[in-house]
Amino acid sequence: MNPSTYDVLIIGGGISGAALLYTLERYTDLGTLCLLEKYGAPATLNSSATSNSQTLHCGDIETNYTLQKAAKVKHTAKMVEKYCLQHGYENDIIYAHQKMALGVGYDEVNFMTKRHEEFSTLYPYLKIFDRDTLKRIEPAVLYDADGEERLEPIVGVGVQGEYTTVDFKRLSDSFVENAMQSGSKHTDVFFNQHVMKIAKRGEPTSIFSVPSVSTAISPASSTTCSKSPISATTSCETSSSKCRG
Numbered sequence: 001m002n003p004s005t006y007d008v009l010i011i012g013g014g015i016s017g018a019a020l021l022y023t024l025e026r027y028t029d030l031g032t033l034c035l036l037e038k039y040g041a042p043a044t045l046n047s048s049a050t051s052n053s054q055t056l057h058c059g060d061i062e063t064n065y066t067l068q069k070a071a072k073v074k075h076t077a078k079m080v081e082k083y084c085l086q087h088g089y090e091n092d093i094i095y096a097h098q099k100m101a102l103g104v105g106y107d108e109v110n111f112m113t114k115r116h117e118e119f120s121t122l123y124p125y126l127k128i129f130d131r132d133t134l135k136r137i138e139p140a141v142l143y144d145a146d147g148e149e150r151l152e153p154i155v156g157v158g159v160q161g162e163y164t165t166v167d168f169k170r171l172s173d174s175f176v177e178n179a180m181q182s183g184s185k186h187t188d189v190f191f192n193q194h195v196m197k198i199a200k201r202g203e204p205t206s207i208f209s210v211p212s213v214s215t216a217i218s219p220a221s222s223t224t225c226s227k228s229p230i231s232a233t234t235s236c237e238t239s240s241s242k243c244r245g
């Protein structure tokens with residue numbers, strides 16, 4: 001039977017909500033967890049494969065990061081990489097691709113060269129690509145629209161053979177699936193649940209009442225339930241599909 005209250009209720013099954021569900025399921029002693037998602041599957045919006053560049057930002061070529069910020073981001077990006085490797089998701093969810101940032105013109109070449117020196121302490125694998133190397137590995141960046149070689153100084157700073165690319169939709173799916181499969185807690189995931197309102201109900205045990213009215217239904221996966229999966233006080237007719245109860 002589904003509880004009418006949960007220790008944690010997560011609204012939204014994009015990469016953030018899915019990662020939180022997995023983390024709470026795997027690494028806390030909370031007893032009951034629930035995720036509500038408006039659409040019929042995790043990560044169909046910003047986290048879908050076609051809505052972002054699928055880059056695992058770890059700070060090595062993000063030229064707007066300080067070294068201190070890069071160190072923090074590297075730590076969290078490595079968690080994603082380790083998770084994927086632990087589960088054997090290489091070339092399925094996580095991929096190793098070449099990536100680089102370019103400096104064009106004297107100022108940018110100086111900046112990138114100094115940055116490479118500084119950031120190599122944190123990322124020993126970081127490479128610097130001179131004009132001849134770029135001609136070989138990324139020839140298109142050396143030539144203008146007429147096919148003439150560009151004359152400005154140019155340098156690339158980047159990586160080869162590192163894990164750089166993540167399908168955040170597939171990663172979200174895996175977080176939800178692995179959280180559901182673990183079985184160490186009562187974990188519910190409800191799709192086609194559009195949360196319309198969040199209201200405080202009192203301290204500290206009953207936190208939220210969530211009258212759930214679905215406005216975005218995937219007909220193929222919808223079933224009818226007679227009351228909201230969450231609210232103890234409201235009862236509403238809603239179309240829903242559920243991973244597990």
Ligand SMILES: Cc1cc2nc3c(=O)[nH]c(=O)nc-3n(C[C@H](O)[C@H](O)[C@H](O)COP(=O)(O)OP(=O)(O)OC[C@H]3O[C@@H](n4cnc5c(N)ncnc54)[C@H](O)[C@@H]3O)c2cc1C
Binds near residue numbers: 012017042046054194
């Ligand atoms: C052009 C572009 C390129 C990008 N490239 C990268 C990149 O290379 N690397 C990177 O790390 N990031 C990148 N990003 C950013 C990244 O896509 C987002 O930061 C990330 O997808 C946000 O995830 P999220 O889970 O917070 O939000 P979402 O993926 O939008 O998930 C939110 C979820 O909440 C659900 N929801 C919303 N309201 C309700 C409600 N009321 N009730 C129930 N459910 C609800 C939605 O249906 C959705 O599933 C890029 C972004 C853009 C725009």
